[in-house]
Each structure stands twice: as C-alpha cells, then as structure tokens.
Amino acid sequence: MPIEPVAGLLPIVFDLPFREGYVRSIIFVSLYVSVVAVTLSTLFSVPVAVAMGFADFPGKQFAKSVINTGMGFPSVVVGLLVLFAVSNQGPLGSLNLIFTPEAMILSQFVLATPPITAISLAAITGVDEGVRDAARVLGGTRLDVALVVLKEARYGIATAILAGFGRAISEVGSVLIVGGNITGADGISKTRTLTTAIQLEARQGQYETAMVLGAILVALVLTVNAIVVRLGDREVRP
Amino acid sequence: MPIQRRRFVAAVGAGAIASAAGCSGIAGTLGPSGDDGSEGPAVVGETLTLTTTTSTYDTGLLDEIHPEFEEMYGVTVDAVAQGTGAALESARNGDADVVLVHARGLEDEFLRDGYGINRRDLMFNDFVIVGPESDPAEIRGTASATEALTAIADAEARFVSRGDNSGTHTKELNLWEAAGAEPGGDWYQETGTGMGEALNVATQQGAYTLSDRGTFISQRSAIDLVVLVQGPIEDGPEILANPYGIMAVNPGVHDNANYDLAMAYIGWITSPDAQDAISEYRTNGEQLFFPEAVSDDPDFQQYVPEGWSSDSSD
Secondary structure (H helix, E strand, C coil): CCHHHHHHHHHHHHCCCCCCCHHHHHHHHHHHHHHHHHHHHHHHHHHHHHHHHHCCCCCHHHHHHHHHHHHCCCHHHHHHHHHHHHCCCCCCHHHCCCCCHHHHHHHHHHHHHHHHHHHHHHHHHCCCHHHHHHHHHCCCCHHHHHHHHHHHCHHHHHHHHHHHHHHHHCCCHHHHHHHCCCECCCCCECCCCHHHHHHHHHHCCCHHHHHHHHHHHHHHHHHHHHHHHHHHHHHHCC | CHHHHHHHHHHHHHHHHHHHHHHHHHHHHHCCCCCCCCCCCCCCCCEEEEEECHHHHHCCHHHHHHHHHHHHHCCEEEEEECCHHHHHHHHHCCCCCEEEECCHHHHHHHHHCCCEEEEEEEEEEEEEEEECCCCCCCCCCCCCHHHHHHHHHHHCCCEEECCCCCHHHHHHHHHHHHHCCCCCCCCEEECCCCHHHHHHHHHHHCCEEEEEHHHHHHHHHHCCCEEEECCHHHCCCHHHEEEEEEEEECCCCCCCCCHHHHHHHHHHHCCHHHHHHHHHCEECCEECCEECCCCCCCCHHHHCCCCCCCCCCC
16 A cells, blocks of 8 residues: 555655654544445445336335435534434444444445435436347346446446545544544544544644645545546456 | 343343453463463453543643553543533433543533532643733733623623633633623624634634633644733632543443443542643643642542532532
C-alpha cells in the first residue's frame, strides 16, 4: 500500500503536531469503516436493485421514492437512530457496540445503502431492452439474463459504489455520535476518522491542521476513485 | 419478545466469554511464561469508557496522565470528549463507566436521579471573561463578574456564547442570571461549538466570551483576545471558580457498567501521584489544572449533592 510511506512523510512535510502513527491510524480507521460498510451495502443493494429492476409489483414507484428519499437522509439523524439502537438502553444494547468501529459501520451501512441501491437500479433499468431480449432468445435462464444485464450496467454500478463510498468516508455527523471520536492515550485511533479528526481540530481552532487533514481525505477519495475506474477499465479487455 | 431476544443474546455472549475464559485458562497453565493470573489484576484487557468535557481532553491533560493508569492495570481508557451535558447524557444511557465533568448543578441532578455514585472533587481552575483589547464595554479590571456582564449587556457589546449545554455554557447562564440581565438581541450569539471555536469566533467578531482558563491558555497564541476579568486563581471573584468532579456510573441502575474499573480509576486519579501529575501538567509553560482531591480536611459535601443533609426531607 502506498499509504504507509506517504503517511510517514506527512509530519515532515507539514510539521503536523501529531505523534507518530496518529495520522496513519485515523486513515486506517476511516478506510476500514467505510470499506466494510460499503462492501456490506453493495452485497445488500445490488441484489435488491436487480430484483426491483426485473420485477413489477404494486408499490414499486413508492419503494423507489423511499430509496431516493434515503439518499438525502441527514447523517446526524441516522447517527441518532443508530445511537438509540446500540446504546445500552436500545434493542442492540447487550452487544456493547456503542463507541466502537462496528457501530460506525452500522451507521455508514444505513447511509450508503440508499445511494448504492438507487443508482444501481437506475443503471439496471437503463440497460437496453434489446440486450435482455437477446439474452432470452439465446436461451438464457433468468440468472443468465440477470448476469448479462449486470455486466452491461457495471459502469453504473461502479458509480453507485463510489457514490456510497464517497458518502461514507466524507460523513462526520453519525460517526461522531456513535463512534465517540476516541483515540487512545498512545495516540492510536480507535474510532477517530479523518472527518472527526478534522472536526476536532476545527473545534480547537487549529484550522491549518484541519485543512491538511482535509487535503489527505480528498487525496484518499481521489485514489480510491482512480483505483475503481482502473479496475473497471481492465475488466473490459478480456 | 425483545426481552427474550436480549436474554438470548446475553446467554450467547456469556457462553462466548466463558469459553474464551476457558481457553485463556488453559493457555495460562500451559503457557511458557507460567502466567497463572497472579501477574496482573483480573481487569487486564478491559476497557474503561470515560465521558468527559472538551476542556480536559482538548488541553491534552488526559492523554498525558492516562498511560500511567493504563499501564498499572493493563487496561484501555476510551476518553469520549463531549461537553458536560452530553457526557452526563451518555452516562444516563449506560454508555459510560465514569464521568469527569464541570457543572455542579448538572452533576447533582445526575446524583439525585440515581445515575451517579461515589462523587469526588477532582481539580479546579477558573473561568475568565475575555474580549478584544479595545474593550468597548469597559469591563477591564472589574472586580465583579456579574457587573462586567451587566456592562456588556448595557453596552450591547458583542458576546459569544457556547450555547451547547456544556459546563462553560451552564456557568455562563448562571452568571447572566446572577447579574439579573437577560442576554439576547443581535449582540448575543450562540455558536453551539467547542471552546476553541467559540474563542475563534470571538476573535473574528471582536466579541467578549467566557472561557475556561485552560483552553484559553492553550490557544492564546492563535487568538487575538485578552483576559479582562480574572477568575479566582488570579484573585478574581470566587463566582468564576471552575471545579471538576468525577463520578462512577451506578451499577445498580446500569448493570453493565464497569464499576470495578471505574472505582479503580477514581481511586487512581484522586491519589497523590495522579494529583501531582495533574498539577505538573503545563501548556505554554502555564499550569492549567489545580488538584484538590488530596486534603487533610474532610469535605463531606463532595460526596453528595450540594447542600444535601441527612436531616433534610430530601
């Protein structure tokens, strides 16, 4: 991973007032939480989008509206709902999830699922009818047809996943509430992400440090996008 | 139904813990280190969740002193910096084991409601009223904090309020009440942010604000404000005192609270060693917190809500 040497150089380049390993650990927590959450969201969203794209059922438009509304759901509200769920008083209280990365994954799953589902659904619906018909005519089973459509819609689905990832990794409201922005006394992050670290620096009036962390976050999102686009291109060739 | 599910989960969890304990027991007897459990306390590996105010965390105090406690017991302290109101609310929900805050009125309510036990006075510093060098309301050197606020209100000079139910915000509201002034209007702005941001907003707007001395000292180099009314540490009025208290979450209310470790923490942080470490902590060469847990004077009021007495009907 290129993150290691780059993160190691940061304190030298910017003279950040952080202890060794701090920036690296918040990058790790950010990536861990967002990647796991987006992976789970994708595993949930894409089959749902496929099922909705192929089936006609009463209330389909309403279901679409609900998903589209979910895309604009305020992250702070999601954070509060997840807090009520995982708090000691809540239904998941006995699992002791409050102030852990797992609670953050849960809230980011809730946040990332609507955009991934909605954009995937749009991509699947947008696949030319002729492609489906051709697959059927060639004697494809329902599964074959679904796979063909998925292949045709892969760019749209990649965009969906990136949109979900973008929402997860740049989000600050819910991870702050359910994660608690915790870093150990040894300077290694437990539930502090890049966004909550930026919030902490801003709270202390350290705007310059906050800006540097912001630049790291943007660079990180850019890198992930570039990697996904590259993978998408490579898939076409064979 | 939810209760049954909860019991099921608890049973599964207990089973997992029991089997894990069994494994570590075997590992302990077979391990080359001959670890028979006598090497460390039984709490090793546990996590203590401390909800606290932004001022104790942002000044770097907790990061400075916690390693000693973590090493002593082999545990991890998760410090969640939330502001006094939110820190107490987390504890009410059973999401914290111990709370370190600075608003006696809110602490007392927490005790009376049964959520907190074993309260100790921990340390103190003071609040200061800061503002621009030009001092438009002419409060510099005023001996009374309430008179200073009245002067600000009369002059309708800009005042930045935390507005976030923190300990500092609570103190500010109490001061306005004591001054008999009603803050409001264009000159009074609630930021809803932490102390550092409030100080920045005050700098940008040439406004007054109330700050704890610790945060003000640790950020003084970056802001353009001066202390206009001193707190009791610099012989200012006693009403600006800023005492910090520590309490364990009552295991009788929240049976999942890590009470043993919370009490170990309170015992440690009120011990002469940790109190020395608090008084030796410096930012920009200045002492931020003054310990007050170690005393030869038996101060019973620290254990109970202020003014409480067994004779009263309360």
